[in-house]
Amino acid sequence: MTHQAVPVEPLTCDVAVVGLGPVGGLVANLLAATGLKVVAVDSEPDIMQLPRGVGIDGEIMRAMQTLGLAEELEPFLKVFRGAQYLDAEGQVVATRPPANTAGTQGWPDRYNVHQPELEAVLRKSLRDRHVVTELTNTTVEALSQDDQGVTLTARNTLSEEALQIRAKYTVGSDGGKSTIRRLIDSNYTDYGLNQPWIVADFAVTDKADIPDINTHYAHPQSPAIYIHVVRNIRRFEFRALPDEDLSRAIDPQNIWQRVSRWITEDQATLLRAAVYTHRSLVADRWRKGRVLLAGDAAHQTPPFLGQGLCTGVRDATNLVWRLRDVILRDAPDSLLDSYGTERSAHAEHFIKTATELGTKLTKPTKDSIDLLNSRVGREGRGTPPRLGPGIFDPQHGGGVLSSQPRTVDGVLMDELLGYEFGLVMGQQGASQLLETDKQHLESANVQLVPADVSLDDWLAENNATAILIRPDRYIYGIYEDLAQCTRALQELAGNYARDVSVVK
Incomplete structure (x- = not known):
């Protein structure tokens, strides 16, 4: 990968990828692996270290396998050990089994992951590819398009210098606050969830006496989720109380008070804390001409199924073969039409199921938890959803x-x-x-x-x-x-x- 200062002349490429999180990183890698020339743009200086995605599945490992990166990623993963759902009295009412060593995808069905490490594997791979130009600290301010391509007007946030990127197609994978989504006049369809949660990651010592498996703790107002991430990293998530001061909720003393029933300061180090507002959203337009959306730019998934990151990666694998065939193999542009119809319906199924699962965490039952997990075919139970209308029989x-x-x-x-x-x-x-x-x-x-x-x-x-x-x-x-x-x-x-x- 070329580390490039802000160029005077417009950069030209086959595809501009805006947003280099895990979805954008995978899109750019898949494009580059096909031989397409890519300009990858991200507003951050490097990989963000905030607590974010912690789960991937066997399908996502197949995407990494396609890139030849599965074995490189594996040492950073922990095969899912199972989960339990507790009622308000602390009784286990439902469970999920541990993942098998080899599931139907050829890989274990479920893993825990620390997202910055997944991104690091993808970013390193990008930097080894000579057909990719990376522009960090760069924001897109405007776009225009014609029959031949897309022109992006961007700015380096350090030097304040403006630049232009000319691409045949553009993929906006720039997150929930996507500039690209706004520039193509795409709006979210809101399925009603608007729920702040406090999320904190810890590095624990051997003194900590906490579960080996992921645990959901019921509470009528503030249910909690504990996740054994990887190695000694543990996560606690708490639904914010009504009218809670969210700016103070992530103060270290308040975080320690919140987790005091599980760990204390002599047993762990607080790594980071943040407030995330969980939403259930799907874009009403995934494509406008030569501009397409992927990942959180196209949908926001509440984390209760652990499918937010997975849903975005599915966008990437669905989209890139179409772009490759249109650009390199003279396939008709109409091949891109069904990308949005296929992915929006599929993502909507996961989002609605995750939203409903979140409502059960205050008072879970075995039947309600098992039914919702089976709706997405988890650990071999139930049937995964079908794509929306598109290129299949x-x-x-x-x-x-x-x-x-x-x-x-x-x-x-x-x-x-x-x-x-x-x-x-x-x-x-x-x-x-x-x-x-x-x-x-x-x-x-x-x-x-x-x-x-x-x-x-x-x-x-x-x-x-x-x-x-x-x-x-x-x-x-x-x-x-x-x-x-x-x-x-x-x-x-x-x-x-x-x-x-x-x-x-």
């Missing part, structure tokens, strides 16, 4: 997250797919593909993966001759016979054709 099981089996040799399936569409099918079926089928595979850049014995078993478990998987690891369709698969390939190729007649 809903009549044949499309729009849901694919699992990631291993081959007989122990290779994870995604290693065979790359960041591409993949058609996994038995050897016999693959040998029967017609020349037109092969043309459709080529036009949509679909990787054909003839199944070995292990992948044959996976196909059989799904009663399938073939399974077509998208680059973001969501299923395009599950097909019982070759005729169904042929029709699906033709339909997929149609999304890539500027003249639909070429795929008929």
Whole structure:
């Protein structure tokens, strides 16, 4: 990565990424990995150290796997050990099991993470990529766009010098207060949550006698959540009391008083504290022309499911393959149209479920907690939600997250797919593909993966001759016979054709 002073001439690139938190960092890395030239802009001087996301799942590890960063991140993670929900009398009323060592995604289903360490892995990777220019201490003040691209007017906050960035497309991943969202006249749809919580992180010593697993403590006015983050880092979150003075709530003496039933100053060091107002919001416009939103710029998720960070990463993996194919492979710009429809409905499901879960923390019951966790398919219970309308075959099981089996040799399936569409099918079926089928595979850049014995078993478990998987690891369709698969390939190729007649 080039560390660049404010340039006199406009910077040019394929994609400008505004906001370099975990979502922007992943977007920029995925773009750069495809060979696209990226300018990455962030208003901060470096990674923010405030307490923020603490949970990722196996799906997010697949995104890191795609970038070759999963093993680099793993030492900073702690596999989820389980959770318990206590009522106001301190009795356990519901639990979540610990994550298995290898879940359906090929990785443990759930991890705890210290977000600045995740960001550090992404930022280091960006700085190793020569097609990325990083501009920190830089804010975007205006944008304009035409048929060829987007012009961003920005300013270095240290030197006060203005600069321009010319990009074919721009991704706004600049958080809940997104400037990019404001500049494209996008507004949030509010699902009604507006709840301040006090969040504090501690480094504990061996003297601390606190739970090994995440614990939710019920209280009629101020429920609390305890999280065993990673190593010796522990987090406590408290819903603010009505009319509480939030400016004083994070004073160290008030924080210590609040956590006194669990830890004392001789058992821990207060690392940082902040007030976060939990909201449930989804943008009504995810795209305007050549400008698109991702992460908190597009949605805000209350943390009760631990899915805020995960939801943003899903945006990244869904968006970047479309941008790559439009810019590098001459796919029609319409390929970007369904990004917002797919992601907004999916994010809304998680946001509404998390909001409802938050209301149960004052008086949790086993049935209410189990039902809400099952609505997002947690730890193998229930079914994950389907994407909103978009590029998949809903009549044949499309729009849901694919699992990631291993081959007989122990290779994870995604290693065979790359960041591409993949058609996994038995050897016999693959040998029967017609020349037109092969043309459709080529036009949509679909990787054909003839199944070995292990992948044959996976196909059989799904009663399938073939399974077509998208680059973001969501299923395009599950097909019982070759005729169904042929029709699906033709339909997929149609999304890539500027003249639909070429795929008929």
